[in-house]
Amino acid sequence: MAKVKIAQYWGAGCGGCDVALLDIDEKILGVAEMADIAFWPIAVDTKLKDVEAMPDKSITLTLYNGAVRNSENEHVAKLLRQKSAIMVSFGSCACFGGIPGLANVTNKKDLQDYVYNTTFSTVNPNRTRPLPKYQAPEGELTLPVMYDTVLTLEDVVDVDYYMPGCPPTTEQINQFLDIVEKHVKEGAPLPPKGAVIASEKTLCDECGRTKEVTTIEKINMPYEIDIDPKKCMLEQGVICLGPATRAGCGAKCLDANQPCRGCMGPTAAVLDQGGSMLSALASIFRTADNETQLSEDDILELMTQIKDPLGTFYAFTMPKSIIKRKVKEKKAGVKQ
Amino acid sequence: MNMSSTQQEHQAAPAAAKSAEETFEPKILAFCCNWCSYAGADLAGVSRLQMPTNFLVLRSMCSARVDPEFVLRAFAKGADGVLVLGCHPADCHYIGGNYRARRRIALLKMLLEQYGLDPDRLQLEWVSASEGVKFQSTITDFIEKIREMGPNPLKEAEGEDPRGINASHH
Numbered sequence: 001m002a003k004v005k006i007a008q009y010w011g012a013g014c015g016g017c018d019v020a021l022l023d024i025d026e027k028i029l030g031v032a033e034m035a036d037i038a039f040w041p042i043a044v045d046t047k048l049k050d051v052e053a054m055p056d057k058s059i060t061l062t063l064y065n066g067a068v069r070n071s072e073n074e075h076v077a078k079l080l081r082q083k084s085a086i087m088v089s090f091g092s093c094a095c096f097g098g099i100p101g102l103a104n105v106t107n108k109k110d111l112q113d114y115v116y117n118t119t120f121s122t123v124n125p126n127r128t129r130p131l132p133k134y135q136a137p138e139g140e141l142t143l144p145v146m147y148d149t150v151l152t153l154e155d156v157v158d159v160d161y162y163m164p165g166c167p168p169t170t171e172q173i174n175q176f177l178d179i180v181e182k183h184v185k186e187g188a189p190l191p192p193k194g195a196v197i198a199s200e201k202t203l204c205d206e207c208g209r210t211k212e213v214t215t216i217e218k219i220n221m222p223y224e225i226d227i228d229p230k231k232c233m234l235e236q237g238v239i240c241l242g243p244a245t246r247a248g249c250g251a252k253c254l255d256a257n258q259p260c261r262g263c264m265g266p267t268a269a270v271l272d273q274g275g276s277m278l279s280a281l282a283s284i285f286r287t288a289d290n291e292t293q294l295s296e297d298d299i300l301e302l303m304t305q306i307k308d309p310l311g312t313f314y315a316f317t318m319p320k321s322i323i324k325r326k327v328k329e330k331k332a333g334v335k336q
Numbered sequence: 337m338n339m340s341s342t343q344q345e346h347q348a349a350p351a352a353a354k355s356a357e358e359t360f361e362p363k364i365l366a367f368c369c370n371w372c373s374y375a376g377a378d379l380a381g382v383s384r385l386q387m388p389t390n391f392l393v394l395r396s397m398c399s400a401r402v403d404p405e406f407v408l409r410a411f412a413k414g415a416d417g418v419l420v421l422g423c424h425p426a427d428c429h430y431i432g433g434n435y436r437a438r439r440r441i442a443l444l445k446m447l448l449e450q451y452g453l454d455p456d457r458l459q460l461e462w463v464s465a466s467e468g469v470k471f472q473s474t475i476t477d478f479i480e481k482i483r484e485m486g487p488n489p490l491k492e493a494e495g496e497d498p499r500g501i502n503a504s505h506h
Contacts, residue, residue: 071501105450108500148500155498275405278447282439287432292425296438296460303442310450322408325498326452327489 004060004184006031007039007051007080008090011066011073012100012150017091018042018065020167027174034181035060039080048076051083059083061180063090065167067097067319068151071132072144081157086180086190088197092166092263094153096273097319099166101150102311104318104325108148150319163197166263166316169249172197198248200268206247207254211235215286219305222259233259234284239312244276263316272322274313281306362416362482364391366475367402371429372464373421379468387472388479391419398422399460400433404444407458411448414491417457417482419474424462434462454485 010018022028022043038059039046062084068074081087092098103111116124134141153159163172176197182188191197199206211232220237227233233240233254241262242254253260266273285302288294306312314321368374374395380387396402399422410418420441428434438460445455461474 071499074499145499145501147498149498151498270405272405272408274447275403275408278404278443279440282443283436285439287435291432291435294425296442299438300442300445303439303446306443306446308450309443309447313447322405322412323451323453323490324412325493326450327493328452329454329485329489330492331484331486 004035004180005038005058006035007037007059007062007084008042009039009062009064009066009076009080010041011064011077011094011153012069013066013091013093013098015042017063017093017167020091020165020170021063021173024170024173024177027170027177031177034177038083048079051079054083056082057085059085060184061086061088063088063163064094064153065091067093067100068147068153068156069100069103070144070146074151074156077153077157087153087157087160088176089153089159089162091168092164092265092316095162095164095320096265096317097150097152098263098316101152101317101319102315103150105310106326108146112146149325152319155319160193161191161195161197164246164263164265165198165249168197169252171250172248196246196248196268198246198264201247202267203242203245203247203249203251203254203260203264206249207232207242207251209233209254216284217286227257229257234281239281239306241273241277241313241315243280244270244273244313261315262313265317265320273317274310274321277313278309360483360487361390362479362487363414364417364419364475364479364482365410365415366391366393366419366421367396367399367406368393368463369399369401369422369429369433370395370397372423372427372462373399373471375465376421376463376467376471379465380471381468383468385468385472387475390479391475398428398430398433399437400430400440402437402440404440404447407444411453411457411488411490414488414494416485416488417459417478419478420458420460421463421471421474422460424464427462427464453489456481457485457488 008018008021037044039051062080064077064080068077089095093100112129116122116129117127130143132143132145163176165172179190183190209232210230212235214235216237218237219239222238225236227236227238238259240259242260245260245262246264246267249264262273266276270276368377377393399420402420407418420437422434422437425434441458441460445458448458449455459478463471463474
């Protein structure tokens with residue numbers, strides 16, 4: 001019987017996705033039966049040169065987690081794409097850039113200046129920086145080249161399926177592995193290319209909290225109030241990305257009385273998760289009785305309760321947002 | 337709607353002696369609400385009020401119909417400035433649409449600033465159906481302001497390699 005061959009690679013991510021694959025309960029025993037592991041740096045000792053020697057498309061399924069942040073991430077993504085029949089963008093970082101994607105508010109130079117010179121505890125008078133190549137007496141040493149902008153997997157290779165989540169849940173992984181196993185063993189059809197292994201609805205649809213269609217006057221930080229576990233987070237003034245976020249995670253954070261931070265990315269109907277959330281949050285503010293007397297400055301003051309719109313609304317999706325990264329106005333004197 | 341810079345470059349080609357800055361003609365997108373501002377724009381037109389022509393009007397049913405995503409897409413596709421024009425407070429055809437819009441635009445300006453864009457590239461203004469003159473002055477002043485500001489920096493960033501391997505910028 002044909003065995004599934006699986007590869008998993010860890011790009012610019014935290015490693016949580018690798019753990020998520022191990023964390024699929026007793027099903028993990030079945031995975032060993034059903035699949036051979038072709039490449040998985042965290043778990044097995046296959047080297048890149050072993051992957052290079054494999055025939056094209058010989059790996060059934062690659063689960064690529066992490067964003068693409070340096071030349072090695074991109075090289076391995078392209079190599080695995082060539083060797084794999086199915087390429088899955090696994091986890092929020094691969095799909096949307098994830099938390100590492102927030103580095104797009106800065107750039108490589110500013111970031112390295114900060115880390116290697118500006119921090120209080122750093123002493124680096126020669127302004128030494130990591131070099132991609134270094135001639136040591138023993139021979140040439142190399143390092144991957146860090147990129148200026150954090151990219152997503154689909155920015156560099158063709159992606160077949162997307163499995164968002166930070167990390168993807170056990171249910172999502174099991175559901176997808178079952179589909180692939182049935183495909184390999186029984187010839188069952190795969191989902192259409194480009195499918196997202198999650199729900200088509202918004203998280204609010206999965207969330208069990210009661211919504212009373214009320215409005216708010218004030219944003220509350222989760223630690224400032226006793227959050228009622230039965231009532232909608234937003235209606236309690238706590239910023240919850242549910243209305244702008246794809247369902248499919250089972251609203252686990254909400255069950256733990258924590259607001260959604262949006263790791264499942266935008267819903268099927270929109271491109272920009274932050275834009276949707278901005279719209280939803282601005283609309284839930286109560287219209288004042290003296291609304292006609294309010295100036296635009298009064299309104300701005302009301303909205304500055306939201307301290308960090310970019311970091312809040314795009315916590316997981318900045319590289320996949322419409323604007324993607326921070327830019328610089330050319331003219332001096334232009335407000336920044 | 338073609339917001340690419342091709343057309344502008346074609347127009348600017350004969351004046352090659354001038355620098356790009358001197359020949360810069362801003363591209364402006366103006367969202368006008370159906371009930372007030374679009375009628376205001378219409379009045380400005382039939383009254384033959386003179387104003388620069390480098391803006392496009394998009395009619396929306398309400399200023400609150402202008403999804404933040406529309407504005408973000410306009411900037412990503414090369415608009416140098418975006419105007420959102422709606423009914424004066426207390427005049428909204430849908431009672432409170434303009435109140436929603438002003439909250440969204442305020443928050444969106446904060447977001448644009450975090451992205452490094454000048455927040456004044458986005459402006460909300462109230463123009464009623466009888467204010468053809470206000471439409472004219474709003475458009476004229478806004479275009480002049482954007483001309484001072486220079487081109488949308490996203491247009492230039494578009495041509496750069498995001499990897500920045502050989503880049504000398506920043």
